[in-house]
Amino acid sequence: MLDGSGQRLHGRLLGHADLAEALPLVPGWLPLAPSLRAALPVVWTRLLSHSGFNADVIEDLNRPHGERLVGLGMAIALDDDWRRRLTDSPPPFAAAQLYAALAEGHYQPPSDKELARLSGRGEVAFLVLHYEQVLTDQANPDTVEMLGMAMSRFRQAHAGYRLQHLYQEGLGEQAAYLQSMGFRTRTARAQDGVPELYGLSRDEAALMLPGSPVRDAFQFTPPRFGFSAAERRLLRLAVTQLTDEEIGDELGVSLHGVKKLWRSAQQRSLQAMPSLYDGLTSAEADTGARGPEKRRTLLHYLGQHPEELRPYLSPEPG
Structure with missing residues (x-):
């Protein structure tokens, strides 16, 4: 696949043409009913143009069309209720619960106007629903290169908001990866097969030196152009x-x-x-x-x- 020399990894936003190819990159440990997992492309289609939905892919341009996706990450903006839940009493498998609510029409991320108000008040919060890539062996240089691209895409996906919190669930070996990005452990469940919640707040980020993807996503300057x-x-x-x-x-x-x-x-x-x-x-x-x-x-x-x-x-x- 990759040879470690001049490979053509490219990060970009998820597109409508990617949905079927992206589905296998939803982690198997996320407890989604088979019918819900199969319906995820429909959910994503509704969210693709939404300001409160970040969906990025990593593709290997050396591979054939239709087989290029090697990484997928998605995050969703949280409303007041979910921000409080993840702060005060985070449920396990929060991403699965949010997917179920999205599919049933019981949850909608904050609108563009509401996100604008939240950003002005410094109250924007995102939960990374999941990140998955085709290579996981960190002794493999190609795995590490994909992770580097993933960290870069994470920073680009979340930077620019006046963030209050960022969250992501992680299972097993993912803990070291999330902590290296700058996340802090939020739960101590210690249950097999149940992910821990990791997060970072703006106040915590302010005490950190620049350089980690999560910390750097909190850097903020008010926009000047006012694009529609x-x-x-x-x-x-x-x-x-x-x-x-x-x-x-x-x-x-x-x-x-x-x-x-x-x-x-x-x-x-x-x-x-x-x-x-x-x-x-x-x-x-x-x-x-x-x-x-x-x-x-x-x-x-x-x-x-x-x-x-x-x-x-x-x-x-x-």
């Missing part, structure tokens, strides 16, 4: 190097609609930060001239400023 939800979705896809055609397929809009979103996102960023496009006149920005250069400039900036890709509403004074 549709613009943010476009840009999240574009940051992972998707083409306009691929972005259109994911958004369910025409190529003309994609280009219209690009124009509005670039115009919004130009108005908020004219220096971002130094060397471009207002006329060039309006007419779309030098489009590829503007895109590269904007995407490079967004790679360093993930807060621009997240909903945010400044808190009311006082």
Whole structure:
């Protein structure tokens, strides 16, 4: 599969075309009824465009199409009730309970507007539903490289929110992996086959040195551009190097609609930060001239400023 030299691992958002291929990467230890496990692609389809759902894949571009996925991670934003439960009395297999609630329509992650308010108040919390990859032997360099990519994708998936808590369940050997990422142990169940809960709070992260993926996800700067939800979705896809055609397929809009979103996102960023496009006149920005250069400039900036890709509403004074 991988040879440790120049292999082409690529991390990106989960797409609609990936759903069937992603299903086998849901961990077997997660106690899901067979009918629920089979229905997960339907649940994911409803969530893919949701701001409160992070779903990332790692693919090996050396493998054939349809067989490229080698890693899958998913996380969901928590409402007030689930934030309290995981803080005060976390249930075992919380991810399975949330999947069941999602499938039955009893749970919906906070809306884009609610996430914006939560981020403004510093009350955003995510639970990683699961992470799985095809290689697990840490003596294998390819396994370690996949884990490195997974940690990078984790940071990118959660950075930019004003987070209050991050959580993830782990079983057995996963404990060392989660702790190396910066998580702290939250439970001590010590039961065979039952995962422990790991987490980190903003207050705990503030006492840590930079460098661990979980700690670094808590770094926050308020966004400046104020992109719309549709613009943010476009840009999240574009940051992972998707083409306009691929972005259109994911958004369910025409190529003309994609280009219209690009124009509005670039115009919004130009108005908020004219220096971002130094060397471009207002006329060039309006007419779309030098489009590829503007895109590269904007995407490079967004790679360093993930807060621009997240909903945010400044808190009311006082």
